[in-house]
Amino acid sequence: MTILGQLALWLALLLGVWGAVVGIVGGRRGDPVLIRSARRTVYALSAVIAVAALSLVVALLKDDFNVAYVASYSSRNLPLAYKLSAFYGGQSGSLLFWALVLSLFASAAQLLTSRRYAYLMPYVAAVTCVIAAFFVSVSVFAANPFTRLAYTPMDGRGLNPQLQNPGMVIHPPMLYLGYISIAIPYAFSVAALLTRKLDIGWLHAIRKWTLLSWMFLSVGITLGMWWAYVELGWGGYWAWDPVENASLLPWLTMTAFLHSVMIQEKRGMLKRWNVVLIGISFMLSILGTFITRSGIISSVHSFTQSNVGYFFALFLLLGGVFMAWLTYTRWDLLRTEARLESALSREASFFFNNLILVGIAFSVLWGTMFPILSEAVRGTKVTVGPPFFNQVNVPLGLALLALTGIGPLIAWRKASPRNLRRQFVVPVLAALVMGTALFMLRLSSFSAAVAISLGAFVVGTILQEFVRGVGARHRLHGEHYALAFARLVGRNRRRYGGYIVHLGIVVYFVAFTGLAFKKEQEASLKPGESVTMRSPYGHTYTFTHVGVSQYEALNRFVSAASVEVAEDGKRLGVMTSEKRQYVDSFGRQTFEPSTEAAIRSTAREDLYIVFAGAVNGTEEAVYKFTINPLVVWVWIGGAILVFGGAVTLWPGGGPSEAARRRAVEGYQVSLAGETVDA
Amino acid sequence: VTGLDRRAFVRRAAWLGLAPAAVAQAPQGSTRDSAAARLWQPDMAGRPRGEITDYENDPFIVGVERRLRCTCGCNLDIYTCRTTDFTCTYSPALHREIVALVQQGKTAEEVIAAFVAKYGETALMAPPKRGFAWAAYLLPGIVITIVGIVLGAVLVRRSRMAAVAAVAPAPDTAGLSPDQAARLAAALDRLES
DSSP, X not given: OHHHHHHHHHHHHHHHHHHHHXXXXXHHHTOHHHHHHHHHHHHHHHHHHHHHHHHHHHHHHTTOTTBHHHHHXXXXXXXXXXXXXXXXXXXXXXXXXXXXXXXXXXXXXXXXSOGGGTTTHHHHHHXXXXXXXXXXXXXXXXXXXXXXXXXXXXXXXXXXXXXXSHHHHHHHHHHHHHHHHTHHXXXXXXXXXXXXXXXXXXXXHHHHHHHHHHHHHHHHXXXXXXXXXXXXXXXXXXXXXXXXXXXXXXXXXHHHHHHHHHHHHHHSOOHXXXXXXXXXXXXXXXXXXXXXXXXXXXXXXOOOOOXXXXXXXXXXXXXXXXXXXXXXXXXGGGOOSSOXXXXXXXXXXXXXXXXXXXXXXXXXXXXXXXXXXXXXXXXOOOOOOHHHHXXXXXXXXXXXXXXXXXXXXXXXXXXXXXXXXXXXXXXXHHHHHHHXXXXXXXXXXXXXXXXXXXXXXXXXXXXXXXXXXXXXXXXXXXXOHHHXXXXXXXXXXXXXXXXXXXXXXXXXXXXHHGGGGOEEEEEEEOTTOEEEEEOXXXXXXXXXXXXXXXEEOSSEEEEEEEEEEEETTEEEEEXXXXXXXXXXXXXOBOSOOEEEOEEEEOSSXXXXXXXXXXXXXXXXXXXXXXXXXXXXXXXXXXXXXXXXXXXXXXXXXXXXXXXXXXXXXXXXXXXXXXXXXX | OOHHHHHHHHHHHHHTTOHHHHHHOOSTTTTTTSXXXXXXXXXXXXXXXXXXXXXXXXXXXXXXXXXBBOTTSSSOBHHHHHTTOTTOSHHHHHHHHHHHHHHTTOOHXXXXXXXXXXXXXXXXXXOOSSGGGHHHHHHHHHHHHHHHHHHHHHHHHHHHHHHHHHHSOOOOOTTOOHHHHHHHHHHHHHHHO
């Protein structure tokens, strides 16, 4: 199977090059034969890369330990789900996964894109083929998953214990789907620049792709936080780790794009900015993969490190220069169609929203790369950890939260004082009431109080919009309130889906404030001994050590330490945290022991218990107890965010026929003065 | 724990293989002096640990540890590393070093200075606010502020221009090529500014 896989990789490389050439040449000449060939090459590329991927999966399932990748990331006793996830658990497998998903997305783009954008498709095929060829070439020349060993080990090393978690089965693919799907909007933007047809058409063509990509990134980031929380055992979910930062960067710029694209659609403004944002988002997605895979910056997530970094650095450099040249040479074609009419308008608020989002992205990138810069400039490596990122980003995050409420309420073009009064009185009152209540409750964290007050402001704006919309439908159409609500959302999915997303953002922010009130304590307890902790809400938890049991499981030896938990004297139950020593099928230890936290979640707070180890080999256990307020709301916020995205994405929520007609008319008008043949 | 709860608990503990420990459990504090039973496979329960002392939870020491990075290469601060990565041998040693410095009567800043002197600036969780490292803190804020001011100025200028254009009659650009129209618009812009 590995020979078949190797052949498939080489064939994919050739197909990638062929697709790029015929796509560009066919597009420029308008040659239908070459254009058809480019499209079919994309389909063939998917099929061939799928064969390569299948070959690796078969090697994993058959425990072919002569294959270096299988020996490094799998073992005989690894459960089936993790054998499958080992496909993208290591470096070379994940690069092949990248190429596979990209080729599938590229095929979907060719299949599903409306014929009205046929003029872009050969270039889209060419760009996706170039990107796929890059990943395949890295697989072939630097990180070949089919490399064989000179001998065959009896068993493999197994998958890193931290990756043996259900969250880790879903989280990396989701994040990769997010990263990879940005390549499709990027390919369309390059195609639009190459064809010089920079009307609104290409934006309509990529609308669903950008939303899809943003949703995958959102799901991937949230699942990543969940994985870090349940698996890494430190009681937190975001550590400003370089790899976490790398996943946040394209999310921020894509979020900025989803807002700025509205201004181009409505007013024909920000054309240059939108092209730049898509280019930056794609580059950041490659940078994310580069940081994860190159090991250039040390990270708890860097499970694999090697010399693939040179390939990525070169690709980033060439891609950046190409995009800059393309944008520069089309600069005049990207002139704005309309002028801003007032600084008090939705357009203006979106400008600032973009400034803050891209500003946060810049500060995160700056902080992430600063250790390298410092080493290059001063020869001294410094650490840029959570204190830095919190200091720089918390004020920006609060400003963004405020704009989340302000933006949707201000009128397009120009807001009148009457409009402002009508829209803002209720939300501002909500914020003031909440702020006063928190002040009277003597909330100890100022930034938490501001975040919650701003959250009340944004929720006020959202509720006001829903209440007014439902009320209007009820009055005009005589609909029942529930029906009016359903139709209100169903008939304007983009707008109201957006409000739901904003609600998810508020829930996120409020959940993040819980970090300011986190409580931690270590204790060593003999069986029967207890320790008490006071929660930020004033409750007293009593943790009583029950004992440590040890037993063998499928591919591990488990030491389970149990604690009986009581809240204000009322028994809540037993929580069990584990130390897991993973072993291969011969009972040999494969990794350092890992820790599984015991977590009890409520809407109010999480109890998080970690068994740190046994005192001198006895049942006396060392525990770390953490009371984590509001954590469950992080996951709920993520779910609301994704639900809102799904509402927006649901078919029927796209641009209306009238909008499409306007777009086409605009296109024809712009052609008239350019003597370009339509 | 009530009698009923205790029976339910013993059943659950027995299911988990904890019956001996469950039966032995007693009210809080009463077994402080009892010897804990030896584990079946002690070496499978992670690195052997010592008993937790007051220093491990001391807010002052924890506060200092949060500002210092573990030297094991994990990117975590000393406190988080020693209470998370229980295989790390560096963070417990660094913790002991901090405790020793605190016992000598050193302040937080003196402990941190001692660590920087010994391990370099990379021992800090955030760059020191001096010299080149100021760039780390200031650049994002400066860039965002400058762009924000420029953006604000452009927005105000353009909104004023739009207000002027709204009262002026629209120029008749019929018959002009796009290039001519663009030059005319640029000239009008210059005139208005």
